[in-house]
Amino acid sequence: MATTVTFSQEIGNLLHAAGGTPVSACMQCGTCSGTCPVGDFMDVRPQRLIRMIDAGFKDKVMATRAFWYCASCYQCTVRCPRGIDIAELMYGLKRYTIWKNQYPEDLIGPAFSETFVKNIVRTGRSYEPVLATSYFFTLGLKEMLSEAQNATMLMLKGRLPVLPARIKRLENFKRMIKRIIPIGD
Amino acid sequence: MTKKTFAYFPGCSLEKMAESYHLSTVEIARVMGMELKELEDWNCCGATAYFHVDELLAHTLCARNLAMAEKEGLDLVAPCSGCYKNMHACNAHLKKDHDLADHINFALEEDNLRYDGKIKVHHLIEVFSEDLKEVKAKATNPLTGLKVAPYYGCQILRPRKFEHENVEEPRYFEDLMTAIGATPVDFLLRLRCCGAALIITNRQAALSMVRNLLQNALDSGADVIATACPLCQVNLECYQDQVNAEFGTKYSVPVFYFTQLMGLSMGIPAKRLGIGTEFLSPPAAMLAACRKAAAV
Ligand code: SF4
Ligand code: SF4
Ligand code: SF4
Ligand code: SF4
Numbered sequence: 285m286a287t288t289v290t291f292s293q294e295i296g297n298l299l300h301a302a303g304g305t306p307v308s309a310c311m312q313c314g315t316c317s318g319t320c321p322v323g324d325f326m327d328v329r330p331q332r333l334i335r336m337i338d339a340g341f342k343d344k345v346m347a348t349r350a351f352w353y354c355a356s357c358y359q360c361t362v363r364c365p366r367g368i369d370i371a372e373l374m375y376g377l378k379r380y381t382i383w384k385n386q387y388p389e390d391l392i393g394p395a396f397s398e399t400f401v402k403n404i405v406r407t408g409r410s411y412e413p414v415l416a417t418s419y420f421f422t423l424g425l426k427e428m429l430s431e432a433q434n435a436t437m438l439m440l441k442g443r444l445p446v447l448p449a450r451i452k453r454l455e456n457f458k459r460m461i462k463r464i465i466p467i468g469d
Numbered sequence: 470m471t472k473k474t475f476a477y478f479p480g481c482s483l484e485k486m487a488e489s490y491h492l493s494t495v496e497i498a499r500v501m502g503m504e505l506k507e508l509e510d511w512n513c514c515g516a517t518a519y520f521h522v523d524e525l526l527a528h529t530l531c532a533r534n535l536a537m538a539e540k541e542g543l544d545l546v547a548p549c550s551g552c553y554k555n556m557h558a559c560n561a562h563l564k565k566d567h568d569l570a571d572h573i574n575f576a577l578e579e580d581n582l583r584y585d586g587k588i589k590v591h592h593l594i595e596v597f598s599e600d601l602k603e604v605k606a607k608a609t610n611p612l613t614g615l616k617v618a619p620y621y622g623c624q625i626l627r628p629r630k631f632e633h634e635n636v637e638e639p640r641y642f643e644d645l646m647t648a649i650g651a652t653p654v655d656f657l658l659r660l661r662c663c664g665a666a667l668i669i670t671n672r673q674a675a676l677s678m679v680r681n682l683l684q685n686a687l688d689s690g691a692d693v694i695a696t697a698c699p700l701c702q703v704n705l706e707c708y709q710d711q712v713n714a715e716f717g718t719k720y721s722v723p724v725f726y727f728t729q730l731m732g733l734s735m736g737i738p739a740k741r742l743g744i745g746t747e748f749l750s751p752p753a754a755m756l757a758a759c760r761k762a763a764a765v
Binding site: 303322352353355356357358361362369371375379391392393396400401404408409410427430433434437438441442444445449451452453456457459461462463464465 | 481484485486487488510511512513515516523524525526529530533565572573575576577578579580581623624626627628629636637660661662664665666667669670671672673674675677678707708710711714746747748
């Protein structure tokens with residue numbers, strides 16, 4: 285018999301992969317929301333987000349920015365009385381929206397993560413100036429100026445690399461990646 | 470006593486942006502009689518970004534580093550809290566999930582590597598905290614009068630790495646500061662997140678988080694904040710101008726690596742500890758120790 289997986293189950297599976305308790309175990313105690321240092325900046329706080337997932341409100345969940353504002357500090361995770369790994373859930377939701385290609389367009393998070401990833405796959409290392417320029421133009425004017433000011437200061441202090449670092453066995457490294465994601469060149 | 474040897478994973482940030490963390494680490498390890506063998510051809514652990522995009526590949530990146538350390542027969546030590554957390558978590562997953570380990574080992578073959586789950590992963594601060602007696606004995610230039618706010622941040626402690634780990638009331642950072650003659654202050658927000666990558670992806674949120682930490686450090690009477698992570702250091706130190714512009718404040722709180730403070734207490738000259746590359750200059754009690762260290 286064909287069964288359709290509900291949204292809540294789909295998200296639950298993301299958590300199972302990380303070894304956490306399913307969201308249905310949530311008792312809505314509010315500890316996660318109360319403890320979250322980014323809560324004030326989220327459109328939906330963790331406790332409510334979990335309720336929304338459990339209720340299967342897929343479209344609403346996909347439209348929130350809350351999980352893209354999660355700093356992965358794991359404060360909620362270590363305090364949840366039900367052992368729900370909320371921080372991993374936030375990671376899971378980020379991956380889920382990238383995978384579905386559905387996230388609010390003005391978010392910097394997804395583009396930033398993708399640039400970071402491309403950089404590692406190319407060189408085996410991350411290179412800060414490349415990162416800076418890739419998100420530079422998505423910033424507002426004020427942030428742009430302050431970023432430039434910081435970059436200048438770091439350079440004066442000798443804290444910016446001139447050349448991107450790369451690992452030595454890069455060819456092996458790239459073939460290793462292809463065994464995980466089998467794609468052509 | 471036998472010499473302790475570790476496979477050392479500096480991480481991308483320590484190559485340049487946080488070079489002072491690297492330099493001071495190497496210096497104090499030498500004084501402590503600890504050998505840090507830099508992991509040959511290590512790759513980026515993926516930071517948080519990789520886990521946003523693909524979990525399997527993120528674990529593969531970490532596993533390559535674990536495999537190289539295992540080949541040397543050494544436990545891995547990381548000075549960056551992000552690297553530490555990622556590789557610690559990957560290690561735990563691989564030990565538990567044999568299908569995952571098989572899949573990743575299949576990929577590692579391409580680099581003639583394999584990981585059998587035989588090593589442990591430590592944070593740098595942990596390996597020094599374990600030997601407080603030795604630290605105290607080597608601190609011949611104690612940082613008397615220096616009030617330090619020990620900033621743990623998140624990823625050293627969270628998620629919980631060991632079943633009985635005290636993630637709410639840790640003391641080892643304070644104890645380490647006491648061992649080098651400094652005075653740890655009661656820094657209430659010492660476990661509170663600094664905002665991490667939000668400094669780029671949600672500037673407003675991150676600046677407000679940094680402001681809370683700076684204010685709390687000042688309220689607790691600290692002369693300096695000590696960190697054990699390159700990202701904490703950059704967020705707390707390099708964005709103070711932006712915090713001041715945003716909130717009309719006048720913060721100027723120096724932020725140093727715990728290894729730099731340890732190095733000073735051991736009489737190592739400031740320059741060799743990378744002191745001088747910071748945005749905000751050291752407080753008086755640190756400068757006095759710098760002068761004494763130069764005189765030795
Ligand atoms: S802390 Fe856990 S149980 Fe409480 S509301 Fe949050 S997820 Fe639910
Ligand atoms: S991990 Fe994310 S959701 Fe949880 S407390 Fe930290 S910032 Fe908030
Ligand atoms: S967490 Fe940061 S510093 Fe550590 S390896 Fe990854 S990118 Fe480099
Ligand atoms: S305090 Fe900031 S940089 Fe440090 S571990 Fe937490 S989020 Fe990362």
